[in-house]
């Protein structure tokens with residue numbers, strides 16, 4: 328396998344005032360500005376200065392345990408609209424749940440963001456995770472995992488059908504003859520599915536990118552199928568280069584099976600870097616952060632993850648081996664529960680260590696070391712086709728994003744692994760993705776029937 332011709336893609340994943348559970352307590356965090364747009368303005372501009380493909384905001388539809396953990400987040404789309412005014416090139420991506428929205432709302436909001444930002448919008452399509460999210464929408468419980476993905480597929484069909492209701496060039500804007508639009512180029516959606524229906528047309532014309540970039544986050548079987556059908560970027564949590572290579576191959580096989588072109592789905596695992604001028608300095612910072620996580624919180628979170636109360640067991644002891652199958656019991660993040668169980672047994676972690684590990688990166692890869700070592704790891708993964716890039720998850724914000732941009736990006740650029748300048752203006756151009764034609768997914772579905 329030769330050296331790759333393309334360069335890697337990078338996302339700046341923003342979460343509270345840092346990804347590490349105790350990151351907000353660190354003296355360098357911007358926690359005082361968590362609900363102040365100035366913090367996010369600085370983060371977006373820093374990421375743009377680093378030539379990141381995109382900035383990404385997660386979204387959770389609940390708050391819980393506000394007392395001891397950083398909690399609450401601004402609505403991603405509102406925030407991204409504000410950030411579009413203080414940035415020029417960087418992609419603006421955010422999570423919106425298919426389980427607790429209507430296709431018409433989502434189609435309209437992302438089309439609007441795409442116009443406002445000049446073609447820089449991207450939608451991280453998630454199905455949400457918990458019953459407490461369902462309760463905020465007047466629903467008794469969160470729908471079952473497989474059903475959620477079925478609903479999500481139909482949801483995306485409805486949204487893309489709405490984006491297709493205006494052909495390019497439908498706006499005529501002929502003042503003289505009083506003709507605003509060519510009515511023959513604006514059609515109803517007439518979408519009638521099992522879960523969603525929408526008449527259309529949308530009340531916003533076709534977005535500049537055709538469709539804002541479609542991102543999928545989740546790695547279970549139904550998640551991978553969903554990504555192979557609709558995703559243009561997939562965010563995933565992978566712990567080792569071997570596991571990531573396996574995932575990369577599996578997803579690419581599914582992509583081909585769905586009749587899609589190789590390279591039309593960018594695979595980006597999360598990577599949380601703790602960087603020091605020396606390895607010792609980085610290790611010291613990691614330890615400092617881990618020690619800030621209260622043991623009781625570690626046990627509580629681990630119990631929640633495994634659906635099993637661990638509070639009666641010694642924190643420094645191993646996981647009991649009679650826990651009922653936690654993967655089967657999980658209706659949330661199945662792939663992540665599996666990953667933690669493997670980690671616990673392979674690394675022989677105590678309950679406290681496993682709980683703190685979950686809280687440090689929530690299952691994403693943790694790196695601790697120097698900028699050169701980090702660039703080595705990223706190069707190795709990229710060249711081994713374990714990924715197409717990374718979603719960078721700074722443990723403490725804003726300081727750790729500054730460090731990544733100032734200390735790591737120049738090394739990647741010097742090695743020819745990452746762009747020195749933006750060459751395009753839209754997120755699709757940064758990612759090397761083509762602009763979808765009208766009826767794009769309908770064509771894909773036809774192709775996949777033929778392949779089958």
Ligand SMILES: Cc1cc2nc3c(=O)[nH]c(=O)nc-3n(C[C@H](O)[C@H](O)[C@H](O)COP(=O)(O)O)c2cc1C
Nearest residue numbers: 385386422453455544545546547550562660661662
């Ligand atoms: C990088 C990344 C970001 C995610 N962001 C969100 C998010 O913002 N909101 C959310 O509810 N779930 C988020 N998820 C969780 C997934 O959408 C999904 O619920 C979870 O991975 C379970 O899916 P799976 O069982 O297919 O893996 C994220 C996952 C990853 C890997």
